[in-house]
Amino acid sequence: MAQDWYLMNTDHDTVSGFESDDFDAxxxxxxxxxxxxxLGTNVEVCNYDLTQRVKARVIVQGNVQxxxxxxxxRRILAPIGTFEAGQYVYYKDRYWLIVGLVDDNGMxxxxxxxxxxxLLTWKNSNGxxxxxxxxxxxxxxxxxxxxxxxxxxxxxxxxxxxTPCDDECLLIPHKQRFIIDMxxxxxxxxxxxxxxxxxxxxxxTYELTRxxxxxxxxxxxxxxxxxxxxxxxxxxxxxxxxxxTGYWLCEEPDEETDDKxxxxxxxxxxxxxxxxxxxxxxxxxxxxxxxxxxxTNVTPQWDINCEFVDSLDIEYVENSICISVNNRKLINKxxxxxxxxxxxxxxxxxxxxxxxx
Amino acid sequence: MAKSxxxxxxxxFKNEIHTALYKSTNIKxxxxxxxxxxxxxxxxxxxxxxxxxxxxxxxxxxxxxSFIFYxxxxxxxRSNVKxxxxxxxxxxxxxxxxxxxxxxxxxxxxxxxxxxxxxxxxINDEETANSFGxxxxxxxxxxxxxxxxxxxxxxxxxxxxxx
Numbered sequence: 001m002a003q004d005w006y007l008m009n010t011d012h013d014t015v016s017g018f019e020s021d022d023f024d025a026x027x028x029x030x031x032x033x034x035x036x037x038x039l040g041t042n043v044e045v046c047n048y049d050l051t052q053r054v055k056a057r058v059i060v061q062g063n064v065q066x067x068x069x070x071x072x073x074r075r076i077l078a079p080i081g082t083f084e085a086g087q088y089v090y091y092k093d094r095y096w097l098i099v100g101l102v103d104d105n106g107m108x109x110x111x112x113x114x115x116x117x118x119l120l121t122w123k124n125s126n127g128x129x130x131x132x133x134x135x136x137x138x139x140x141x142x143x144x145x146x147x148x149x150x151x152x153x154x155x156x157x158x159x160x161x162x163t164p165c166d167d168e169c170l171l172i173p174h175k176q177r178f179i180i181d182m183x184x185x186x187x188x189x190x191x192x193x194x195x196x197x198x199x200x201x202x203x204x205t206y207e208l209t210r211x212x213x214x215x216x217x218x219x220x221x222x223x224x225x226x227x228x229x230x231x232x233x234x235x236x237x238x239x240x241x242x243x244x245t246g247y248w249l250c251e252e253p254d255e256e257t258d259d260k261x262x263x264x265x266x267x268x269x270x271x272x273x274x275x276x277x278x279x280x281x282x283x284x285x286x287x288x289x290x291x292x293x294x295x296t297n298v299t300p301q302w303d304i305n306c307e308f309v310d311s312l313d314i315e316y317v318e319n320s321i322c323i324s325v326n327n328r329k330l331i332n333k334x335x336x337x338x339x340x341x342x343x344x345x346x347x348x349x350x351x352x353x354x355x356x357x
Numbered sequence: 358m359a360k361s362x363x364x365x366x367x368x369x370f371k372n373e374i375h376t377a378l379y380k381s382t383n384i385k386x387x388x389x390x391x392x393x394x395x396x397x398x399x400x401x402x403x404x405x406x407x408x409x410x411x412x413x414x415x416x417x418x419x420x421x422x423s424f425i426f427y428x429x430x431x432x433x434x435r436s437n438v439k440x441x442x443x444x445x446x447x448x449x450x451x452x453x454x455x456x457x458x459x460x461x462x463x464x465x466x467x468x469x470x471x472x473x474x475x476x477x478x479x480i481n482d483e484e485t486a487n488s489f490g491x492x493x494x495x496x497x498x499x500x501x502x503x504x505x506x507x508x509x510x511x512x513x514x515x516x517x518x519x520x
Contacts, residue, residue: 271398278376280397331372355372356379356401357410 027107028079035059035079043076044090045083048132048164053090056082059108060091072115072135080104084221086165088133089113095133097162101218114162121247122178124168129247132169135162136180139227157230159206165222170213177207177250178228179237184248187239195246199238205250207231265289266298266344268337273349276356277331281315281324284351286339298341306335323351331355366441366518367429370489371410374427374443377485379404381478383460387471388423413446415504423449423471424507441490441516443479447471448502448509468509472499475512490518 034040035057043060044053061075074096076089083089089096089111096113103109116133124130139158159180163169181204191198206228213224236251266288275282286300302321304312308330315322321337330353340346378384385392385400388407392400413426427445449467456467463470479494480486486493493516500511 271396276376276401277372279379328369328372356376357371357405 023106031077031079031108041091046088046090046095048086048088048166048169050088050095050133058082058089072117074113074115076111076113077108078111080106080109082109083111085111085216085218086221086223088116088164097133097135097164097223099135099162099216099223102221118180118182120161120163120178120180121249122172122176123249124171125173129242129245129249130168131247132163132166136160136228137162157206158209159228159230161226161228163224163226165213165217165224169224172208172211172226174211175207175209177205177231177234177237179203179248179250180206180228181248184239188246191239195239196241197239199236201238203233203237203248205231205233205237264291264296264344266300266339266341266347268339268347268349270349273337273351275323275325275351275353277328277353278326279324279356281313281322282351283317283320283322284337284349285320287319288341288344298344301340303338303340304335305338306333308333309335325353328355363431363434363439366439366490367431370429370441370443371427373485373488374445374479375408375410377478377482377488378408378425378475381474383474384425384471384478387467387474388425412444413448413502413504413507415506419506421450421452423447423453423467425471425475437519439518441518442497443494443512443514443516445475445512445514446502446509447475447512448504448507450506451508454508472510472512479514490516492517 039059040057041060043056043058045056046053056078059077061077062070063074065071074091076083076091076098083098084102085098085100087098089098091113095116097116098111099114100112102111114135116135118134118136119131120134121129121131136159139160183201184203187198187201208226209229210227211224212226216222216225234251238248240247240249266286268284269287270282270284272282273284286298286302288296288298288300290296297319300319300321302316304314304323308327311325311327311330312335313324313326323337332352332354334350334352336348337351338346338348379401385404389400389403392403395403407422408425410427412428413424418424425445425447427443430442430444431439432442433440447468449471454466454468458467460470463473465473476496478485480496494514495516496512497515498513500513502509502511
């Protein structure tokens with residue numbers, strides 16, 4: 001009996017007699033002994049770009065599963081302070097991402113892992129190649145992969161991508177495109193020696209359409225998620241050898257043509273957006289400009305949004321609208337004056353009717 | 358319909374008076390001088406500097422120019438009718454009071470001319486005179502304003518109104 005009791009090795013004083021003292025002193029020791037047993041396994045805890053790797057002894061739970069989804073998640077127990085959300089755990093030759101807040105119970109800390117299934121590659125705004133292991137899961141599991149209108153069909157799929165929470169992942173711009181396709185490995189195997197560029201292969205590409213970088217932030221740690229929507233392959237999407245290493249990259253967004261329609265803008269110019277009751281008309285002038293800021297000559301379409309438009313005296317002179325009012329009941333009321341023209345964004349101002357004082 | 362507030366007429370009258378004075382080209386010319394080349398906005402700003410809806414306190418203004426100060430009082434409140442009075446100071450700096458500028462139809466010094474223009478504007482203009490209360494605005498009295506820098510007239514107008 002006494003022999004069993006003293007089996008546990010401890011550096012702590014065990015004579016205080018209080019259960020809480022015993023717990024404090026022995027809780028982590030007991031876990032350490034469990035780690036040292038065959039329950040424990042060796043892993044590496046890695047930072048976001050795998051440049052820092054720390055060996056750790058942990059207990060992995062949930063590794064015998066009977067559903068497809070559960071088989072790619074694990075719970076991992078380790079001495080308190082071993083890891084934090086957003087780190088990778090290299091376990092049995094695979095990278096796993098720690099998701100969910102890591103917390104402890106005084107004896108050990110527990111984290112939830114999801115299996116990383118793809119090494120995502122992209123070019124950041126400085127032109128540097130960034131690679132992160134990600135966990136990609138379907139966010140449109142049962143759609144048929146195409147959307148259509150009457151005349152054409154386009155690819156349709158969306159993936160939920162889980163990434164670490166480092167600067168590069170957080171700074172991925174909206175509409176950033178990625179190649180996410182396991183065929184890349186097969187293509188690479190069959191490239192002739194010396195291949196430096198290949199854009200001939202059929203690829204599945206996605207673009208970032210929604211970034212969720214706050215909801216899984218735990219102040220000192222966390223991971224980031226984004227939604228990637230399948231798009232059509234571009235001509236320059238393919239394989240590129242850069243500094244001796246091959247990468248699968250989407251063409252860089254072309255600022256001239258990609259998602260940027262020339263901006264035609266219009267504005268309403270006036271001394272002040274005020275009409276004084278019974279005084280001379282206030283003049284509001286339309287100003288149209290092209291994407292380079294040059295003034296263009298366009299016929300303005302004015303609209304006044306209010307219930308008392310019939311009480312306003314309105315005169316149109318070239319590209320201006322002159323509005324006056326002679327009705328003291330309208331003092332301190334306001335209306336919306338809007339300007340538009342074909343192809344231009346609408347401009348609006350609120351005009352107040354005031355007594356002249 | 359909600360009953361009109363007794364004191365609301367003070368503000369309404371001021372709106373009417375300010376607008377009526379601004380619409381008078383003669384008054385604008387006399388108060389502001391030459392406004393050629395100035396924008397409407399600039400003229401309005403200048404006008405606001407020369408016409409104030411409160412009474413004058415000496416030493417607060419020293420510019421050698423002409424000014425109109427006015428306020429509205431309700432000296433008599435009866436059960437159904439109230440009498441509204443407009444007390445208006447038409448004053449000029451003493452240095453520009455007398456001169457030989459001749460304006461057809463107006464007589465006396467600059468303050469006299471200004472007071473006649475105000476009378477034209479508020480009393481002789483039927484539309485303006487009828488825009489106050491239930492009766493016509495009438496000129497009740499004209500007194501002298503005599504101070505250190507400024508000299509002019511104090512005009513009192515009154516009009517009955519429903520309470």
